Amino acid sequence: METETATRWLTDAEQCAWRTYLDVTRLLTYQLERDLQPFGLTINDYEILVNLSESADLRMRMSDLASATLQSKSRLSHQITRMENAGLVRRENCESDRRGLFAVLTDHGMETMRKVAPHHVESVRQHFIDLLSPEALVDLRASLTPVAEHLRGRRGKV
Template sequence: MDSPSASPAVGPGADEETPWLTAQEQRLWRAHLDVSRLLEYQLGRELQPYGLAMNDYEILVVLSEEPKRRMRMTDLATATLQSKSRLSHQVTRMEKAGLLVREGCPGDRRGLYAVLTDAGWETLRKVAPAHVRSVRHHFVDRFDADQVSALYEALAPVAEHLRALRGRG
């Protein structure tokens, strides 16, 4: 966690072993938090007219990229960083909207697949162009080609590190 002030001596615990963020590092961290939160908020607002939340859209995309547009619920929870309970509630809501269905897994009576319906696929096809335009407008187009490459090179190792930690349970 970052220190609430620029001076490590007044930070929480104020111990010598805590590697407090420098002012520049703290600006970077807070800018990252702002961008993450504000971008997700804005993209979510722009999905509302379609009756979707960001998590709904993510699930539609993940399922659309799978063979037979289906995925085990446990794997879908992992892929979308949701608890099984939260995903189950969301899937119930999406089922009621006709976007997906749950099907049993052959050979595993307790396992379930989430399956994208034709209506879910059509919804995704309708929404995706507007969503991509929003991502481009609010994020990608804010950078030139060199910045896009530099940001990818800077962020990819962080994502890789966090994925590896997630894999450890």
């Protein structure tokens, strides 16, 4: 026989914090996405470009890139196809694993990163960083780190 557990409803303060967090994440993502539109990029495109630009040899295995960007392999494949058509990335076969593929940042992709990154950083500053005090940023990181660690530990677990 199952034991029914009582739902621990959110207090008013917890509900307010939760909804504020949801509002900020949605609104900030929306604004950052809008600020990338003049460059013909989505926030997902930019995240892929960042991951590739920071990786060894400007390449990542598709499976690792899917994991790093929290996308399904199928969704990432479609995303990479669009980015290939724009000349930002290319796919290369993996010599050590015939089924494996690399996503590789092209010269055009790196040039795009160099052009877009300063604008993106300014957008992040304007809509997030500069609105908080240095102390608030430290507190925010300290507050969110346990959540991030918990969720990272749950990745791949169902």
